[in-house]
Amino acid sequence: MKLTIERGALLRSLGHVQSVVERRNTIPILSNILIEGSKEALHMTATDMDLSIVERTPASIGQAGATTVPAHTLYDIVRKLPEGAQVEIDGASDAGQLGLRAGRARFSLATLPREDFPAVNVGDLPHRFHVPAEEMRALIDRTSFAISTEETRYYLNGIYLHAHTQGKAKALRAVATDGHRLARIELGLPSGAAEMPGVIVPRKAVAELRKLIEEIDGAVEVALSDTRISFAFADVLLTSKLIDGSFPDYHRVIPTGNDKLLTVDRKSFMEAVDLVATISSEKSRAVKLSLKEGHLTLSASSPENGTATEELEASYAGQPIEIGFNSRYLIDILRQIQGDNAEIALADAASPTLMKDPANGAALYVLMPMRV
Known part of the structure; x- marks a missing residue:
């Protein structure tokens, strides 16, 4: 196998396929990627036996062929080559070796036989859609x-x-x-x-x-x-x-009867949760929400750090309620809400809470409360 390929194109494809390869492998061939040169393209395949990727990259093929090379070693070499370099690959330079040349740099990489590489069998996939x-x-x-x-x-x-x-x-x-x-x-x-x-x-x-x-x-x-x-x-x-x-x-687990509706500015709420959670213990990451008409107070406390509170304006007309959440879980959901406001429907301090995005009715989130 002999081919020439531009360094940027090779690096981009290698970046994709090498990430499938586990860093530590008890089976040597799974540390390698299969590279095949044919029909004016370089085809690279990687697998961990559960997940596989095949990518085609245009290349100038001098001689068709195939072999396998260590994925992460090849990626690290190409990553360190100068931009715009033309990479020449020669799989026939020596038995069990792959030659790589770019400018004045020369490499000889150990290979394993193509026949040892697991067959990537997709099988019959009857359901198809875009x-x-x-x-x-x-x-x-x-x-x-x-x-x-x-x-x-x-x-x-x-x-x-x-x-x-x-x-x-x-x-x-x-x-x-x-x-x-x-x-x-x-x-x-x-x-x-x-x-x-x-x-x-x-x-x-x-x-x-x-x-x-x-x-x-x-x-x-x-x-x-x-x-x-x-x-x-x-x-x-x-x-x-x-x-x-x-x-x-x-x-x-998706609640249908939560009748206490809180509407709050998403960005301000997320920043307030993040701020008061600085005080909460690393293990629980707990923040407490105290709700009363038109008002939301966030608080957190821990024996080692002290206490914190912050107040926000909010739309709320239900009965007063106090409920605790894991701050990280709460922030993860708020990050996915696209609209300016977050809608939160509550039942009581022990029941699942429903969170919606007014800007995207197709998205729905449920968060379990925690004791604080």
Whole structure:
């Protein structure tokens, strides 16, 4: 294999594929990426056996061929090369070696046989639909913060993606929860998604997808079965196994009878929560909200740091109530609200609280209170 490629194009693609490769691998071949030169393009593939990525990058191919090289080593080399450099890759310079040349710099990298690299088998994915990249970014941003990191509850370690029908209204819903908070957002149901099964997309796949579509303007093609999902856009194909588990019935934790409605300026509220939480203990991060007509007081205290309070103007006409929240969870939700105000519907100090975005009726959040 012989090819020449511009350093910037190579670095961009390597940045995408190498992030899938785990830094520590007990299986040597999984530390490598598969590089294949053919048809005026360089194809690079990386996998951790659950998640795989294939990316095509235009290149000048002198001789077709394929081999595997250490992902992070190759990325670090290309990252340190001067901008605008032309990178020459020669996979036939020596048995088990890959030659790389840029200007006066020369490298010889150890390789492993292409045959040892796991086959990336996408399989049959019968359900296919398209989601605009902008909507996919919003879907991920407004739900991924609530994904659980608790491995024992593995079925919460991803975003639950499913088609939802209520009367004549049809939507593609994304839901994530860690048991303390829940985020739900919906889009208009894309053509081809009506018969899709409900699937749980793993946290790592969600994170990689979000990075890859940061600057994409077109649509993302989503294809899935009961066990796998793929996302195709530009010259990238990202494929992942799905979490094999049942997502809990999230409808049961979304309150419907919360009758105490608080409307408050989102930015001022978020800044006040952040400010008073400086005093709260690192473990609990608790802040207390004290509500009475037209008035909101935030407070926090800890034996080691003292106390803090701040008062805000707010629209509230219900009975006085005091309720505590984890400040970090509260701020995470407030960051996703697009409008100037946040709407918060409460029941009592021990029941789930519902938070909505007046500027985006498709988004909904639930936050469990805590004792303070």
